[in-house]
Amino acid sequence: MDFDLSEEQRMLKDSVERLVADKYDFDQRKQHLKGEHGFSKEIWAQFAELGLLALPFSEADGGFGGGAVETMIVMETLGRALAVEPYLATVVLSGGLLRHAASAEQRATYIPKIAGGEAIFAFAHGERRARYNLAHVETKAKKDGDGWIIDGEKSLVLNGDAADYLIVSARIAGNANDRDGIGLFIVDARAPGVTRRGYWNQDATRAAEISFAGVKVDAAHVLGEPGKALPVIERVTDEAIAALCAEAVGGMGAAHADTVEYLKTRKQFGVTIGSFQSLQHRAVEMFVFIEQARSITYFATMMAGESNAAERARAMSAAKIQIGRSVRFVGQQSVQLHGGVGMTYELKVGHYFKRGTCIDMLYGDADHHLAKLASMGGLIAA
Amino acid sequence: MDLSFTSEENAFREEVRTFLKENLPADIREKLVQGLHSSKDDLVRWTRILNKKGWAVPHWPVAYGGTGWTPVQQYIWLEEQMLAPAPQTLAFGVSMVGPVIYTFGTEEQKKKYLPAIANLDTWWSQGFSEPGAGSDLAGLKTTARREGDEYVVNGQKTWTTLGQHGDMIFMLVRTDPNAKKQEGISFLLIDMKTKGITVRPIKTIDGGHEVNEVFFDDVRVPVENLVGQENKGWDYAKFLLGNERVGIARVGASKERIRRIKQLAASEKDGDRPIIENPRFREKLAAIEVELKALEMTQLRVVAAERNREKGKPDPASSILKIKGSELQQAITELALEVAGPYVAPFREEKEGHGWNEPPAGPDWASPLAPAYFNYRKVSIYGGSNEIQKNIIAKAILGL
Numbered sequence: 001m002d003f004d005l006s007e008e009q010r011m012l013k014d015s016v017e018r019l020v021a022d023k024y025d026f027d028q029r030k031q032h033l034k035g036e037h038g039f040s041k042e043i044w045a046q047f048a049e050l051g052l053l054a055l056p057f058s059e060a061d062g063g064f065g066g067g068a069v070e071t072m073i074v075m076e077t078l079g080r081a082l083a084v085e086p087y088l089a090t091v092v093l094s095g096g097l098l099r100h101a102a103s104a105e106q107r108a109t110y111i112p113k114i115a116g117g118e119a120i121f122a123f124a125h126g127e128r129r130a131r132y133n134l135a136h137v138e139t140k141a142k143k144d145g146d147g148w149i150i151d152g153e154k155s156l157v158l159n160g161d162a163a164d165y166l167i168v169s170a171r172i173a174g175n176a177n178d179r180d181g182i183g184l185f186i187v188d189a190r191a192p193g194v195t196r197r198g199y200w201n202q203d204a205t206r207a208a209e210i211s212f213a214g215v216k217v218d219a220a221h222v223l224g225e226p227g228k229a230l231p232v233i234e235r236v237t238d239e240a241i242a243a244l245c246a247e248a249v250g251g252m253g254a255a256h257a258d259t260v261e262y263l264k265t266r267k268q269f270g271v272t273i274g275s276f277q278s279l280q281h282r283a284v285e286m287f288v289f290i291e292q293a294r295s296i297t298y299f300a301t302m303m304a305g306e307s308n309a310a311e312r313a314r315a316m317s318a319a320k321i322q323i324g325r326s327v328r329f330v331g332q333q334s335v336q337l338h339g340g341v342g343m344t345y346e347l348k349v350g351h352y353f354k355r356g357t358c359i360d361m362l363y364g365d366a367d368h369h370l371a372k373l374a375s376m377g378g379l380i381a382a
Numbered sequence: 383m384d385l386s387f388t389s390e391e392n393a394f395r396e397e398v399r400t401f402l403k404e405n406l407p408a409d410i411r412e413k414l415v416q417g418l419h420s421s422k423d424d425l426v427r428w429t430r431i432l433n434k435k436g437w438a439v440p441h442w443p444v445a446y447g448g449t450g451w452t453p454v455q456q457y458i459w460l461e462e463q464m465l466a467p468a469p470q471t472l473a474f475g476v477s478m479v480g481p482v483i484y485t486f487g488t489e490e491q492k493k494k495y496l497p498a499i500a501n502l503d504t505w506w507s508q509g510f511s512e513p514g515a516g517s518d519l520a521g522l523k524t525t526a527r528r529e530g531d532e533y534v535v536n537g538q539k540t541w542t543t544l545g546q547h548g549d550m551i552f553m554l555v556r557t558d559p560n561a562k563k564q565e566g567i568s569f570l571l572i573d574m575k576t577k578g579i580t581v582r583p584i585k586t587i588d589g590g591h592e593v594n595e596v597f598f599d600d601v602r603v604p605v606e607n608l609v610g611q612e613n614k615g616w617d618y619a620k621f622l623l624g625n626e627r628v629g630i631a632r633v634g635a636s637k638e639r640i641r642r643i644k645q646l647a648a649s650e651k652d653g654d655r656p657i658i659e660n661p662r663f664r665e666k667l668a669a670i671e672v673e674l675k676a677l678e679m680t681q682l683r684v685v686a687a688e689r690n691r692e693k694g695k696p697d698p699a700s701s702i703l704k705i706k707g708s709e710l711q712q713a714i715t716e717l718a719l720e721v722a723g724p725y726v727a728p729f730r731e732e733k734e735g736h737g738w739n740e741p742p743a744g745p746d747w748a749s750p751l752a753p754a755y756f757n758y759r760k761v762s763i764y765g766g767s768n769e770i771q772k773n774i775i776a777k778a779i780l781g782l
Contacts, residue, residue: 001391001454002384003686009383069383260780280776287775288702295679296672302385318672370672374664379671380637382644 003298009073012066015050016077019043024081026348032084037120037162037198038206039085048117053091057099061111068239068304072246072297079250082351084205086120086159092243093158094121096236097167101184101224110165110186122163122189124154124210125233129176132364134233137182139212141170141226147218148172148226150185150193153211160208161198163189168212169233172226182233183226185217192216203355234309241316241363242304245297245323248359252290252326255334255352259283262338279337286330293326314376317369324366327356387454394455398462405431406468413737414467415642417750419590421735422505422547425469429502432471438500439476446484446492447500453688457681464634474543475499475506477629478622479552482569486610486618495550495571507548507574509539509596510619517770519554520563520616524598526555526570528605533557533570535578535601541764545581545594548574558613569615571607578602586760588753591734623766630700630765631707633678639714640671646747647721657721666720670713677706698778701771708761708768715755722748 005013023043024032032040047053055070057063064070071092078087095114098107113119130136139152150170160166166187174181187194193215198208224232260283263274273279296319303315331353335342342349360366373379387395410424432438441456442448451459463470480499483491498504515522524537535555545551551572558566574581578601583591610618644667647658657663684697691697719726725744732753733739742749762768776782 001387001682001686003683004690005383069385260782263782274782277773280780280782281769281772283780283782284772284775287780288705291680291699291702292673292676292706295683296676298385298679298683299675318675321669321672322676370665370668371661373672374661374668378640378644378664378668379675380640380644382641382648 005073009069012055012070013073013077016052016074019046019050020077020081020083024083026082029082029084033204037159038200038204039162043083044085044120045117047085047087048115052087053117054115056091056095057111057115061099061107062115063111068242068301071239071243072301075243075246076250076253079247079355080254082204082251082348082355086122086162088240088243088247089123089159089163090114090121092240093123093236094165094167096239097123097184097223097232100235101229101232105220106186106223113165119164120159120162121165121167122157122160122208123236124157124160124166124168124187126154126156128153128155130155132368133177134237135177135179135182135230137169137171138176139168139170141172141183141185141217143172144216147216148183148185148222150187150212150215150217153209155209157208157210159206160189160210161196161206163208165189166194166210167223169229170212179230181227182229184223184229184232186221186223187212187215187217201358203358204351205355205358231309234313237363238312238316239304241320242297242300244359244362245293245300245319248323248327248356249290249294249297251352251355251359252286252293252330255330255349255356256283256286256290258349259286259334259337266339282333282337286333289326289329293323296322310376314373314379317364317373317376318379320360320364320369321366321373324360324369327360328366331356387458391454391458395458395462398459401435401437402462402466402468405435406466407431410469411466414469416747417642417754418732418737419735420469422544424735425472426502428469429471429500433501438471438502439480441477442480442496442500443484446480446496453685454682457685460629461634464632465638467635467638470629472502472505472544473629474508474552475502475504477625478508479506479550479571481625482552482609482618482622485621486569488606490606491571491609505544505547505549507542507545507551507596509542509551509553509572511541512538513540513595517767519619520567522554522556522567524553524555525559526557526568526603528557531605533603533605533608535570535572535598535603538595538597540584540593540595542581542594542596543592545574545596546583546591548581550574551596552609554615554619557615561613564616566613567615567619568612569609569618570603571609572601572603576601576603586757588757589729590732590753590757592757631677631681631703632711633674633681633707636674636707636710636714639711639718640667640674643667643714643718643721646718650721650723650745652723663717663720666717670710670717673706674710677703677710680706698775701775701778704765704771705762705768711761712755712758715751715758718751719755722751726752 051064052074054063055066059065098110127138141148141150166189168185168187169182171181172183193213195211196208201207264272266273300315300319303312306312334349335353338349429438439447440449440451444450483495512522526533526535551574553570553572554567555570556566557568578599580597581594584593648656650657684700725748728743730749731739
């Protein structure tokens, strides 16, 4: 049990922090948001240069063999900067699907594109009626000679508008909620029959509604064994949850730091408002929520590589519950302790609040996971 | 960063588990499972079993009987004891006055007191709080006036836990009434059989007798019972209060109680359905388990950071352990009430440390649940109330 960073991990942390310090203050971020798909191509190129886009891939695939701890380090720093680049969509989600399901040939084709920053990937999985049920896939893939034809509608596809490639889940057999019968397909985002409508999320990230009308996919673009994709989707979603927890912790830490700084400088009644005990205690309660969130993030990170899917799922549910509660309290109180100025678009704390709220809603909010964890019998065996 | 236990640490945990399984007397364990209080004899018996093994004071320096375990091993030991469940050794001796004596005491004091603490030959009590000195401990008024080779002690201490069994009491007393309040305090060791000492029970809301008030009326104490220097007692008190932070979260004990609740809730039915199958109940339980898991990781962070920290300087983050640990212990006792339902109400008198005086109304296991709930309100009050802990974090960590 050792919470200290290794030499390599420290270097990774330093390099991401330096990049963010140089290129990603709140004003610079406003410029990045003006990029073509709501993020900065230059920043993305720098991510590639620093090796961040190659981080989780094996050395054999041209990556750095980073694990969940390395992803946590990156995500926490990106969370602090409120970075909007498609790291989650491309590296964590799509990269994860490639790592766990792709053939050697597919890995050789696509991983260099991600690692080099040449292509944006998005995972087109969510659907209008799925909510948080990962098995809910209505989009159909029909066999067509050696290949497949995909028809259906995907919703809330993170960075789907920016994507050069979409990894699409589609049902090859069974009914909408069956665990069996789901396949994964790599689709050129500009292929005939793909229609995308991109939009902003509350937190200034981007997503897209995407329809697939008779989209042809050849056999070389089938990812993993058709019909058996759900365990991979669950695994990658769990890895994404761990990564999002780290991002939330970074954001909460920064919002709290801003808030404490404000308490130390803002004067009313002739004194700094941080001298009032009710506000001090609120700031401490935020701190406790954040430290608990950080601790559960370590747990999620530790469990992200767990091969027992049920144990991993318990851990991710636990993490999502704590994170959901923490982001809510910390987000709301960051605004509250800033008073009126906390309501303004100009101030950063409100944006942390919004990002945290969206993170809670990704892959199951706190109550969804509470019901799930409870039905699994909790964390402690009787 | 490696977030799992090493194979050595896992092997150590197995060793500890085996020891507990083979050596913890069944009757002592069963009382704790049932939620009953241990007797003085239970604790003495258990401490002596531990002392024979050399594990009664594992956190002490090896020279005084410690084991030389790493902080992680200490943590594993603590956790496994709580999970067993085994009684915890008497904190007033092993965690409070013991470390003060081996750090600041004379050679004579070390020789005289330390082995007797490890073997629980001497039952130590704590004389810190006073009616007028709670959170503002330094405002204490009990005086010790030097007369030749003796101090003459007058005043009143309160909340003296298990003081009814006390052989010795360690005290904060005012030796310089004219100095600034923190600078006129000394640390004295007093034999509780000395003339002029009266111990009176305080009955708490659960109906139990755990705490006492202790009166001192011209109590004569030999000067060799002073620890360290006169008027430096506040430093020793701060040292004492900074120790034993890791155990304060009581994560292992909370886990053990959750296991118990799950077992009871699986057997107790509401109609045809076990309580555990009530989704609302189950979710409340799961929510506590999540916070407990986070707290466990927080605790491990504090433990792991210990080797990078200056000796004797507590991690201010450990205040979190106190706040969250107490909240969760309380939440668990609260949830336990829901298992018993209407059988929370019947009061049943407990013979101190010896089970019950009368038969139960309803299930036997329900009787201790309400008293535990009432009694556990104390955990957010003692050891520096949670509000005081928040003051500490605000100042020491947030710089407010």
